Amino acid sequence: xxxxxxAPKLPLEKYEENFADLNPLLTPQxxxxxxSRCLYxxxxxxxxxxxxxxxxxxxIRKISTGNLTGSARVILSANVLGESCGRVCPTEVxxxxxxxxxxxxxxxxxxxxxxxYAVDYAVSRGFNPLRAxxxxxxRVACIGSGPASLACAAELAGRGYAVEIFDRNAAPxxxxxYGIAAYKSRAEDSLREVRLVENVGVRIHQGVEVTxxxxxxxxRESKVEGTASAMVDGSRSAIQREPSTEGAASTxxxxxxxxxxxxxxxRIALSELESQYDAIFIGVGLGETWDLQLPGEGLRGVxxxxxxxxxxxxxxxxxxxxxxxVAVIGAGNTAVDVVTAARRxxxxxxxxxYRRGEDSMPAFAYEYELAKQDGxxxxxxxxxxxxxxxxxAVTGLQCARTRLEGRGRFARxxxxxxxxxxxxxxMIVKALGQQPMTEFLRSIPGIExxxxxxxxDSATHQTANPKYFAGGDCVNGGREVVDAVAEGMAAARxxxxxxxxxLTVDS
Amino acid sequence: MPDLAVNFAGITSPNPFWLASGPPSNTxxxxxxxxxxxxxxxxxxxxxxxxxxxxSRYGGIDYGPQKLMGFNNIELISDRPxxxxxxxxxxxxxxxxxxxVIASLMVESRREAWxxxxxxAEDAGSDGLELNFGCPHGMSERGMGxxxxxxxxxxxMITEWVKEVARTPVIVKLTPNITDVTRIAVAAEQGGAxxxxxxNTINSLMGVDLDTLAPRPTVAGxxxxxxxxxxxxxxxxxxxxxxxxxxxxxPISGIGGIATWSDAAEFVALGASSLQVCTAVMHYGFRMVExxxxxxxxxxxxxxxxxxDDLVGRAVPNVADWGDLDLNYKIVAEINPDLCIGCHLCYVxxxxxxxxxxxxxxxxxxxxxxxxxxxxxxxxxxxxxLVCPVHGCITMEEIDTGKPVFTWKDRAREQRQQTGIAYxxxxxxx
Numbered sequence: 001x002x003x004x005x006x007a008p009k010l011p012l013e014k015y016e017e018n019f020a021d022l023n024p025l026l027t028p029q030x031x032x033x034x035x036s037r038c039l040y041x042x043x044x045x046x047x048x049x050x051x052x053x054x055x056x057x058x059x060i061r062k063i064s065t066g067n068l069t070g071s072a073r074v075i076l077s078a079n080v081l082g083e084s085c086g087r088v089c090p091t092e093v094x095x096x097x098x099x100x101x102x103x104x105x106x107x108x109x110x111x112x113x114x115x116x117y118a119v120d121y122a123v124s125r126g127f128n129p130l131r132a133x134x135x136x137x138x139r140v141a142c143i144g145s146g147p148a149s150l151a152c153a154a155e156l157a158g159r160g161y162a163v164e165i166f167d168r169n170a171a172p173x174x175x176x177x178y179g180i181a182a183y184k185s186r187a188e189d190s191l192r193e194v195r196l197v198e199n200v201g202v203r204i205h206q207g208v209e210v211t212x213x214x215x216x217x218x219x220r221e222s223k224v225e226g227t228a229s230a231m232v233d234g235s236r237s238a239i240q241r242e243p244s245t246e247g248a249a250s251t252x253x254x255x256x257x258x259x260x261x262x263x264x265x266x267r268i269a270l271s272e273l274e275s276q277y278d279a280i281f282i283g284v285g286l287g288e289t290w291d292l293q294l295p296g297e298g299l300r301g302v303x304x305x306x307x308x309x310x311x312x313x314x315x316x317x318x319x320x321x322x323x324x325x326v327a328v329i330g331a332g333n334t335a336v337d338v339v340t341a342a343r344r345x346x347x348x349x350x351x352x353x354y355r356r357g358e359d360s361m362p363a364f365a366y367e368y369e370l371a372k373q374d375g376x377x378x379x380x381x382x383x384x385x386x387x388x389x390x391x392x393a394v395t396g397l398q399c400a401r402t403r404l405e406g407r408g409r410f411a412r413x414x415x416x417x418x419x420x421x422x423x424x425x426x427m428i429v430k431a432l433g434q435q436p437m438t439e440f441l442r443s444i445p446g447i448e449x450x451x452x453x454x455x456x457d458s459a460t461h462q463t464a465n466p467k468y469f470a471g472g473d474c475v476n477g478g479r480e481v482v483d484a485v486a487e488g489m490a491a492a493r494x495x496x497x498x499x500x501x502x503l504t505v506d507s
Numbered sequence: 508m509p510d511l512a513v514n515f516a517g518i519t520s521p522n523p524f525w526l527a528s529g530p531p532s533n534t535x536x537x538x539x540x541x542x543x544x545x546x547x548x549x550x551x552x553x554x555x556x557x558x559x560x561x562x563s564r565y566g567g568i569d570y571g572p573q574k575l576m577g578f579n580n581i582e583l584i585s586d587r588p589x590x591x592x593x594x595x596x597x598x599x600x601x602x603x604x605x606x607x608v609i610a611s612l613m614v615e616s617r618r619e620a621w622x623x624x625x626x627x628a629e630d631a632g633s634d635g636l637e638l639n640f641g642c643p644h645g646m647s648e649r650g651m652g653x654x655x656x657x658x659x660x661x662x663x664m665i666t667e668w669v670k671e672v673a674r675t676p677v678i679v680k681l682t683p684n685i686t687d688v689t690r691i692a693v694a695a696e697q698g699g700a701x702x703x704x705x706x707n708t709i710n711s712l713m714g715v716d717l718d719t720l721a722p723r724p725t726v727a728g729x730x731x732x733x734x735x736x737x738x739x740x741x742x743x744x745x746x747x748x749x750x751x752x753x754x755x756x757x758p759i760s761g762i763g764g765i766a767t768w769s770d771a772a773e774f775v776a777l778g779a780s781s782l783q784v785c786t787a788v789m790h791y792g793f794r795m796v797e798x799x800x801x802x803x804x805x806x807x808x809x810x811x812x813x814x815x816d817d818l819v820g821r822a823v824p825n826v827a828d829w830g831d832l833d834l835n836y837k838i839v840a841e842i843n844p845d846l847c848i849g850c851h852l853c854y855v856x857x858x859x860x861x862x863x864x865x866x867x868x869x870x871x872x873x874x875x876x877x878x879x880x881x882x883x884x885x886x887x888x889x890x891x892x893l894v895c896p897v898h899g900c901i902t903m904e905e906i907d908t909g910k911p912v913f914t915w916k917d918r919a920r921e922q923r924q925q926t927g928i929a930y931x932x933x934x935x936x937x
Binding site (some may be wrong): 029032033036039040041042043044045064100101102103104 | 571572847848849850851852854855867876896897
């Protein structure tokens with residue numbers, strides 16, 4: 001991406017400093033002190049506040065008694081991505097928000113950090129509490145290798161199913177690998193968790209596109225080897241993309257990877273999956289960022305938020321070009337990930353542009369704080385009108401001030417007449433949320449979509465086509481990692497119940 | 508300001524806070540720094556034929572992140588020559604005439620040996636003598652320390668030997684490693700002791716290293732039982748001090764887990780007229796006495812007491828035999844719903860650990876999950892209030908039963924009158 005003006009590169013050590021772990025791993029002493037603050041509540045509200053119902057008081061007590069592998073067992077058996085959740089969960093609105101210590105005016109127990117501590121301790125010593133169940137002869141395919149599929153696959157493997165995951169990216173983990181701010185989690189952290197799932201016998205095929213067309217299986221099995229700075233192709237709506245010799249490599253600079261990026265994705269047809277597997281789990285997540293629908297959107301220097309974050313997760317920071325002046329459109333949590341990353345990569349002026357007011361900002365309060373601390377400039381009540389360019393590259397964003405009628409996020413937004421102005425920028429990042437993978441989802445026979453989301457039974461996560469189950473962002477429209485895990489596990493139980501029922505009828 | 512000055516069996520000091528015999532009172536340098544920091548007296552580390560100590564010597568028990576809830580040692584008496592210790596006592600007394608310096612003594616159980624040691628210590632200028640009949644480890648295997656203090660006859664005999672020659676007050680230090688400490692207290696009193704001090708340390712093994720299976724504190728892979736002390740032993744010490752206060756007339760110097768002015772005040776209320784501190788000083792240093800003095804002064808002032816002596820023994824009459832407790836007295840727990848944070852520790856504690864008198868969060872209008880006491884079932888045991896993490900949330904409220912005082916002794920008496928059969932042994936003074 002050739003930008004009009006590229007922000008000057010920083011000294012190498014400055015990048016690591018800027019993207020250093022926001023909440024570093026606790027030391028043993030810190031963990032003991034943090035754990036000892038837990039009251040060990042009976043029927044604790046933090047458990048109920050966790051979508052995956054991790055037994056928080058139990059795992060924290062095990063930290064305080066020094067039984068760290070037992071602590072990790074409690075966490076991982078409820079949530080195989082417990083370490084990631086410990087890093088990225090909005091704990092303030094989940095477990096820690098429910099902590100009874102809030103009622104005493106004290107700080108809540110640092111549940112998220114303790115959770116990460118316990119899992120890190122155990123997993124870094126080669127401990128994996130998950131066990132494959134006795135094989136029951138049944139096979140399940142999971143489409144997508146993000147949190148929902150990983151959780152579903154791990155749970156099914158524990159129940160004796162042969163599970164295979166098909167994913168079109170180069171590296172597994174989905175948004176957990178590619179979509180989380182680098183100062184919260186690195187790609188290798190996610191890949192370590194994927195290995196836990198692989199180690200219970202789940203086979204993960206990377207670079208495989210699942211299509212509606214019947215084709216021959218050419219999936220390669222990828223063995224996750226940890227250190228990879230994994231690379232993804234630029235397009236997340238790869239479903240329409242023809243296999244190309246350039247493949248994923250064409251969009252970004254690639255790093256040496258264990259994921260055989262250079263090869264084009266192979267394909268497998270849904271009909272093929274249906275004939276080979278007893279049930280299919282759809283965990284495809286969401287697709288490309290929504291377009292702005294503005295003139296100039298095709299100019300160099302305009303990109304989507306997820307694509308921008310992916311770059312920070314898959315290549316050296318110094319190799320990522322960022323504009324000197326960057327406008328980010330949107331004010332959600334992903335928009336915060338982008339503005340903070342842009343600042344930390346060296347952008348001199350980063351604008352967050354939102355057509356409503358500060359009080360309607362969708363991002364969590366602590367995310368907003370992060371952006372403020374990074375010196376982001378907030379343009380509230382500002383509507384982008386057109387992207388301006390010179391010789392094919394972005395040079396500015398034409399905006400107008402807005403006037404709101406009504407309150408909150410549903411207020412009507414009008415343009416303030418005569419308030420137009422031009423913001424001189426070199427890069428524009430769209431952070432308006434991701435589109436559903438409508439085209440792919442429509443190709444699945446019999447499943448029902450509502451507003452692009454897969455409609456499922458809330459308890460079993462079964463779709464209208466009984467052979468298909470679904471969970472994660474493609475069902476909930478885009479929520480937290482922990483929600484995807486909870487839905488993947490619910491679907492696994494749903495699959496087990498459904499196949500068990502079928503077996504009973506057959507015999 | 509209330510007067511904290513002490514006259515303990517004739518030993519005077521500006522305040523009741525003395526260093527207990529132990530590592531903090533090992534040298535003149537330490538004792539003088541302690542006096543400068545505000546300590547009123549010091550019982551010198553026990554003097555006797557010099558020993559050889561081990562490394563390591565101390566062990567600790569932490570409670571969560573709180574260090575040294577309990578502490579122990581396998582250190583013996585002074586490993587310095589008797590003459591060095593006595594010279595230093597003389598020097599300290601010369602420089603600090605108003606402060607109490609008490610020589611703690613332990614020699615072999617021979618009359619002449621005790622006579623000689625007593626004379627030397629008094630010649631050095633010590634204000635009093637403390638006979639170490641309590642050390643539970645090392646010395647006791649050699650027929651000294653607790654080996655004396657565990658046998659009433661030996662205690663009386665050696666106290667008598669000392670009193671034959673002593674010109675200064677004699678304090679006998681008691682070991683808690685015995686079935687009934689008051690029998691030894693009485694034995695000391697009978698031997699002519701001018702006061703007693705208690706408790707010495709409790710026999711203990713601090714733990715086992717689960718990697719090496721070496722007990723702690725470890726000496727080349729092995730350990731031996733040692734003396735336990737620190738905050739954890741305070742309730743044991745309070746009970747023994749109170750028991751002695753009810754049995755003997757001579758003054759009591761309180762020892763055992765004292766770390767704050769309020770610990771000290773409790774000992775005083777239960778009969779101690781001077782206080783000795785060791786473990787807390789080993790943890791935090793001499794400076795802590797400043798708060799002990801100020802806290803004690805302000806407590807006495809708040810209760811309108813002019814002198815420390817006015818507090819001595821004031822709680823002793825409230826220490827009763829179980830058979831004298833009123834069986835008709837009734838309290839029940841009450842949960843303040845505004846303070847409750849919903850941890851339900853009271854519920855599970857009562858349900859699993861006590862008497863099943865708490866209902867689990869019945870529906871409340873606010874949606875807050877607050878356990879409820881079943882008042883008719885509540886036995887008033889305190890457990891819920893003890894486990895509640897919020898100060899003042901669960902209180903024990905007195906219920907007027909309208910019934911007269913009725914004790915177990917009353918009940919036994921009634922039954923005997925009705926049936927002619929004594930249900931209760933006469934231990935409780937029938």
